[in-house]
Amino acid sequence: MGQIDTNREQWGSRLGFILAAMGSAVGLGNIWRFSYVTGENGGAAFLLIYFFFIIFIGIPIVMAEFTIGKRAQSDVVGSFEELAPGKPWVLAGFMGVASAFIILSFYGVIAGWTVRYFIHYLTGGITVENDAQYVDVFLNFITNPLQPLLWQFLFMALTIGIVYVGVKKGIEKTNKILMPLLAILVIILAGYSLTLGGASDALSFLFTPDWSKLSDPNVYLAALGQAFFSLSLGMGALITYGSYLSKKEKLPGAAASVAALDTVFALIAGLMIFPAVFAFGIQPDEGPGLVFIALPSIFANMAYGTLFGGVFFFLLSAAALSSAVSLLEVAVAYFIRKFNWTRQKTTIIIGGIIFLIGVPSSLSQGNWSHITFFGAGILDSMDFIASNIFLPLGGLLIALFVGWGWKKSDALEASDFGDTLLGNAWIFILRYFAPIAIFIVFLASIGVF
Ligand code: PHE
Ligand code: NA
Known part of the structure; x- marks a missing residue:
């Protein structure tokens, strides 16, 4: 512990790092999770809170993670041990590794569904007599x-394959072509979806807030969880990626572009899904x-x-894969150092364990649907605990x-902000605004107010 391992891999380029961070951020969270959570929480009011959290809590903590990773050049646990030896901060690191296990376990299930649907269309599409039968x-x-389970297994095997090969060769390349x-495609589909007849209902659902929703604490918790989940935030994925960055990179621009892209992606996905939801x-x-x-x-209604x-x-x-890779990498990077195993061995063991943890989540959609915690099934509970509790708490x-925990001047320097207005605003948010806001959302959601 303590010394910096000079043999750790680094990104091929600054662009490589930003693309990898974007690849981590953009995934099922933007399309699958964003649309269903927005739908469940009433649309526009939720969206407003979500945007607010992205800007005032998300982006500053993205910056904090990049800064920690770049400075410490270690995995999520090692980073805290490196920067604050013997202090309890390392707890955040262990929580991050735990979050990686939980999130990837159910992420693999949903990603498996996605792969299954890909194969559906590859082999001629889904035939039904009327739209209602898609359910x-x-x-x-x-x-x-x-x-x-078979599709989940296949997806996890792909994820393991990429992490097995390693950071530079594996992760960087996958994102460059497929994400754009x-x-x-999402923009084209949104354009088409808006012609289906549900556009005005969808737009008012997404952009005309029902203000009464603002008094529901659960909407805030859902928005906070979604902001963290979507930004890959609060569990060290961005610390780990930042640690593969060489010391000369500039961070604030990277943080802002990752968050902007992720949010625009979600928004356009909303414009793709909701017009169809209302039309059908x-x-x-x-x-x-x-x-x-x-x-x-x-x-079904579209030409081609x-x-x-x-x-x-x-x-x-593919987008799910690059996110899954970042989740697995958090755990793998930690266990490689911890047990001194090879990357290959670590990846297979940890990836295999995470697949197994995901099995109950998959079964919870069928035979095991009777197993519930506070009324939620296994998959939903995993998601709730990780996204709405662990990630914000980690953040x-x-x-x-x-x-x-850092000297202010140190933090400002490490972040590349320097002693600027923006840098000082950043420190203020990290010291006061973000922690207090997250704390209040937690208290409100357990009914304290
Ligand atoms: N941000 C990813 C998505 O939107 C999911 C993710 C969460 C990835 C946490 C890494 C860490 O799909
Ligand atoms: Na996302």
Whole structure:
């Protein structure tokens, strides 16, 4: 401990790092999770709070993670041990590793569904007699005990394959081509979806707030969780990626562009999903199946729909893969150092364990649906605990660590802000605003007020 390992890999270029961070951020969170959580929380008011949290809590903590990683040049646990030896901050590191296990376990399940839908379209599309049957197709699939597990396994095997090969060769390349393609496709699909007849309902759902929702604390917790999940924030993915950055990179621009891209992606995904939801009479609060039900309706009605469907689910699977890679990398980077195993051995063991942890989440859609915690099934509970509790809590600790655990001048220098107005605003947010806001959201959601 203590000395910097000069043999750690580094990104091929500044662009490589930003692309990898973007690849981590953009994933199922922007399309699958964003649309169903927005749908469940009533649309516009949720969206407003979400944007607010992204700007005033998300981006500053993204900066904090990049800064920690770049300075410490270690994994999420090692970074805290390096920068604050013997201090309790390292707890945030362990929580990060735990979050990686939990999130990837169910992320692999949903990503498996995505791959399955890709294969559907590759092999001719989904045939139904009317749009309502897309629900049945979806439910038939996810309630089957074996099928979804096979796809989850396949997806996890791909994830393991990329992490096995290593940071530079594996992660950097995958993102360069496929992400821009996904962006273009989502824009085209949003354009088409807006012509289906549900546009005005969708736009008012997304942009005309029902202000009464602002008094529901759960909407705030959901928005906070979604902001963290979507930005890959609060569990050290961005610390780990920042640690592969050479010392000469400038961070604030990178943080802002990652957050902007991630948020624009989600917004356009919303413009793709919700017009179809309203046009085809789907319930916006349908839940985690929302995109798997709404999107097939779009493709069925579109010229070359099968082709578009295939390309879309392929690219979404690829986006999920680069996010999954970043999740696995958090755990793998830690265990490589911890046990002194090879990258290859670590990746297979940890990836395998995470697949197994995901099995109950998959089964919870069918045979195991009776197992619930506070009324939520296994998959939903995993998601809730990780996204709404662990990530914001991790983010809170990270904010406090950089805000209070570092000398201010150190933090400003390491962040590349220097002693500027923006830099001082950043420190203020990390010291006071972000921790207090997160704390209040937690208290409110357990009914303290
Ligand atoms: N941000 C990713 C997404 O939106 C998910 C993720 C969360 C990845 C946490 C890494 C860490 O899909
Ligand atoms: Na995201």
